[in-house]
Amino acid sequence: MRESKLWVYHLIAGAVILVLLGIHMFIMHLDAILYSLGVGSQNPIDSGVVFARSKELFFMITYIILLGTALYHGLYGFKNILMELTLAQKSEKFISGFLTLCGVLLFAYGTFAAVFVFMK
């Protein structure tokens, strides 16, 4: 695929992450501030709360979207950095293939976990 196209996907993924990770950070790390305003739960990483969230369709789906977009954005960004080392073409091919494989495997594992706990 054309490199410019992959880069546009990198930007689009960044925009999706901005929204989803923004929500994630507010729920998980600005929780005390939110809670004092009457939103969210008092302890978002309490085991009961975590498992209750895992069983909600909204969180299951957004977790998977965030997983995929963040893996793509992060690994593609990492690949770009490595490409600046101007290695031999063979090494560049190997790096791209290896990072793609890592991304696919991690996406499969994380998706499995999200769906498994949702259904259990």
Add this chain to the structure above:
Amino acid sequence: MKVERLHRKNNLGLAGWIRGGRYGLERYAYTLHRITGLGILLYFLLHIFATSSRIWGPEFWEKTMDLFEKPVFKFGEYLVFVAFAYHALNGIRLFITELGFGMGKPQRPVIPYKNAVRRQRPLLIVAMIIAFVLIVFGGLDFYLLGN
């Protein structure tokens, strides 16, 4: 068919990358963007494994989370939050400028003139102010209000 290389060899290595040289603030913003991006990526990869441990049930999950109770980890998590705030806000600035907005129309460099980098600089400053506010609120939540 052999594809011809379009890029030149990087002769300066790491030092050439870190030093801003004659470039301005934005060059360091880029350095930080790269460092925070890689930092978040590293955290994220571990985060996938840590949070997926919930497939073994609540007891296993609680034991995994207990591993991360120490103050070092809490500080580490706060660093990730700081990196996120910076990367997100600077990332928004990059969207705007890389898509060609906020830098004005091309014009002849007749003195006195303002180049594109200096024209977009207010964006950088506003982004950094918002990132700073987020970092302060995050710190309050992590260390004063949180549990």
